[in-house]
Amino acid sequence: MLLGILFSLVLFFGIVCFTKLIGVKRQLSDMTEALSDIEAGNGNRKILATDNELTAELSFKMNAIVYAYEEQLSQLRAADGSNRQLMTSLSHDVRTPLTTLIGYLDAIHRGVVAPKDQEDYLEIARRxxxxxxxxxxxxxxxxxxxxxxxxxxxxxxxxxxxTRNILKDWVPIFEEKNLNYEIELPEKPLLARADLDGYARIINNLVQNIINHSQATQIKIEMAKQENEIEIRITDNGIGIEKSDLQHIFERLYKCDKGRSDHGSGLGLAIVRQMIEKMNGHITVRSEPNQYTFFTVFFPLVT
Structure with missing residues (x-):
């Protein structure tokens, strides 16, 4: 009787193991089929498994790898599309002023410009x-x-x-352009961690953006401590930014229909935002058309 029981147990476990092996073989076959489908370009295909299956952990890890791979492919496709857009914009933005420049210089070189107009042509070419x-x-x-x-x-x-040292170089430019300015910076020290050149570029780009595009007659630059942050506010009374443009203003190559001159690159504010974020800060913008534009930059305060 004991032998019969042992034989029954061995037979039972044998059947269980055989069934498990068949299940594993089926699962491996399903995984191979799914991987072949993924290899063919179907990035949405996933390997199905339940928690109690022997191959569950392997399936889940493979799904995670496929997901990460597909995410990388998606980013590469987006980057490729952006680069194509960038190259298209470059070909126009570089060729147009270059063609104009060559045209003015050629006109002077060929002698088709009257002597009294040559100085004007040279000045345009210089600009x-x-x-x-x-x-x-x-x-x-x-x-x-x-x-x-x-x-x-x-x-x-x-x-x-x-900031005071950066802005002092702008004062003569403000005065030359008849731009009324207010600069209010605290006397007490405000410490932050920053890259010196990067921070100068942020402030210079924001001020240059106002001069190039806002048609403002007033600019105000303020700095204050706000809880655990340093807040830099740059305000102008120019033509402002339409609400439909505000959400895109920091995007690469984005140019507002209103207030952007022909020589705008669409990269200045994108560079500003990226530089700020690389220094652990952030930037916001508010605007009312024909009234004001209000850029605010935040950096963590070092205490």
Whole structure:
């Protein structure tokens, strides 16, 4: 009788193991089929498994790998589309001022311009050359910012004094352009961690954006401590930004229909936001058309 019981138990476990093996073989077959489907380009295909199956952990890990791979592919496709858009914009934005510049210089070289007009032609050519240089500088700045080799040199700085030193170079420009200005910076030290060149670029880009595009007659720059953050507010009374544009204003290559001159690159504010975020800060914007635009930059306060 004991032998019979043992034989029955062995037979039972044998049947169980055989059934498990058949199940595993089926699961492996399903996994192979799913992987072949994924290899063929169906990134939405997943390997199905329940928690109690022997291959469940393997299936879940493979699904996670496929998901991560598909996410990378999606990002690459988006980057490829953005790069194509960037190259299309570049071909227009670089070719147009370059063609104009060559046209003016050729006209002078061929002698088709009256002597009294040559100075005007040279001045226009000079301005076009500077516009082209500014655009190329912004473009290289963008590529550098998004390259794998880009890094910031973060250090503890006194932000009010640093901002004061940056803005003093803008005062003659404000006065030259008859732009009324108010600069209100605290006398008490406000410490933050920042990259010196990066921070200067943020402030300079925001001020330059106002001068180039806002048609403002007034600009106000303030700094204050707000709980655990330092807040920098830059306000102008220019033409403002339409509500439909506000949500896109920091996107690469985005240009508002209103208030953007022909030489705008669509990269300046995108660079500003990326630079701020790389320094652990953030930026907001509010605007009312024909009344004001209000940029606010926040950086963590070092206590």
């Amino acid at each position: 076009k050359a500077h516009d082209l240089k500014d655009y190329i500088d912004v473009l290289f700045g963008w590529f550098k910012l998004n390259s794998s080799e880009f890094s910031l040199s973060m250090e503890q700085v006194e932000l009010a004094e640093l």
